[in-house]
Amino acid sequence: MQVSAIVTTEDGVRIKVVAVDVSSDGLSVECNIKQRNMITPGGSFIRDGRPVSVFIDLNLSDEHGLSSKIVARCHVAFSRRVSSDQCKIGLRYVDIENNAHEWLVQFIEKTLV
DSSP: OEEEEEEEOTTOOEEEEEEESOOSSEEEEEEEHHHHHHHSGGGOOEETTEEOEEEEEEEEEOTTSOEEEEEEEEEEEEEEEOSSSEEEEEEEEEEEGGGTHHHHHHHHHHHHO
């Protein structure tokens, strides 16, 4: 599943990305090198001895056209270069706003059917 998303860095920079591999525990985002360096400077996902923290805004739509926005605080789990200009950054949910985790799980289950 691919969905449009916006990553907000610790510095307040908002970056439009594509979210992939969305699960109940986390997701990955695909981005270019410039975007990766804004999210994880130089690909380093540890800052001051702890994981880099970001917010992710996911725009999810179901088969009936109903859409919902989920906002979650995440820790960066990995940052990987997958081609000369493309990267993949793994994010693990730390907190999902408005208790939307249950809705996210239901959305994933419906999408897999």
